Amino acid sequence: MASTSGRALRLLSLFGSRRLWPLRELATTLEVSERTVRRDIETLRRLGYPVTTVHGPDGGYRLGAGHTLPPLLFDHDQALAVAVALQTAPSTVFGLRDDAARALVTLEQAMPAALREHMKSLRLTRLQNYWEFPAPPIDSAALTAVGAAVRHRHILVTETLRADGSRPETGDDDFLPARPIEPHHLVVWAGRWYLVAYDLGDHQWRVHRVDRLRPRPTTHRFGPRQPPYDDLAQFVMSSHDRGDIPAAWPCNGTARLNLPASIVARWAPSGSVVEHLDTEHCRLALGAWSWAGIAGILATFDTELTDLHPPELADACRRLACRLAVVVDTERGP
Incomplete structure (x- = not known):
């Protein structure tokens, strides 16, 4: 009896993790015969759980619609x-x-x-990666509102907040009036929540930081719309104006790169900010534990650098260039 009850509880757990289970997979997972699984299913039915049979080559068993599992049913x-x-x-x-x-x-x-x-019995100590930056507290109600709007395809009216969470005033550079958007996808990347949305004000696809949005739900529905890229990840990672802010580092600097903002945004480390200048140039603001660290990151882009600020960053780039030149001369030999 105890064994049967245990299997019945595990059956409920399996039905909660997946909608449809073929009989053979249930038997393999429970390590019992198919006949035993049928008996356990009948036990669940006698207890009031409407386990239905789905016929056909892709059939199996599933918990009937409209019935929920008991809470916290974990193995x-x-x-x-x-x-x-x-x-x-x-x-x-x-x-x-x-x-x-x-x-x-x-x-x-x-x-x-x-x-x-x-x-x-399992207490862990998780060590933080130095490139992992604490996210500002996110309003769970706002996150829920955005997620529900994405799921139900309801238009959102949003305001964009400052980096510190305050609301911009009219006349501020950051001020944007409340505007309607179609929220299509909720994405997590580099430790941040992003919303891929179609702006109904200027008819442009945009990527928004969810923690900088103040959403106001509506009941107005919108239809499917093809995103600008088939690869959603590529769109998010290559969008330079997604609302990111610089991370706190001991050293912070900027440089002008001879590369488009979309390319630099794709490969810049988390916690950096990319500013679009023109179709072939952008400005990258980033930080590291040392000026040499920033210089090393800039070197990975393999392009011309100008307008380096502050002077400490320019000095670090010169020192790095000198060190590399010595390496080249040494390898070349007399």
Whole structure:
């Protein structure tokens, strides 16, 4: 009886993770015979769970529509996965670090005693990568509003906030009036939430930082629209005006590059800002632990550099050039 009950609970868990399960896959996953799986499905049906049979070559079993699983129905492996995910989720991705910590505590309290011990047995120390920058706290209500609008294809009316989260005043350089947009895709890249949207004011595709948007939902629907690129990732990464702000570094500098902004934006490190100058040139603002570090990053673009600021950055580039020249002369020999 205990074994049957355990398998029945795991069956419910499997139905919650995937809509349709072929009988053979259920038997393989549970490591029992197909006949045993059928008996366990009948057990669930007697308990009131409407497990339906889907006939045909692509058929199998699924939980009936309109029925939800009991909350927090995790097996041992799922409990460990949740514990690891909540402890290792980068704060840069969510901007919701405190909320993730509270969620872990809440889940542990709601778990059965055995699973709670499994979750508590795995306490991790996650070391931050130096290129991973803490995201500013993001308003969960705003994130939910944007996500719901994307899912239901509802137009959003948005205002763009300053980098510090305040609202620009009329006359400020950053001021943009509230404008309607079609929110098409919600994207996470380089530890930031981005919204790919079609601006109904100037009829342009744009990439917005979600933490800098103040969205106002509407009930007006919009239809499908083909993005400017088939590769959504390429569009987000090559958009230089996506609302990024410089990360805090001990050293920060700028340089003019003889490359289009779209190319530099694609390869610039997270925490840098690319400014479009013309079709062939852009300005890159970035930081590092040292001036030599910035010089090294600039060198990776393999293009002409001008207008380096501040003077410490220009000096670092000269020192790097001298060191490389010595290497070349040494390798060349007498």
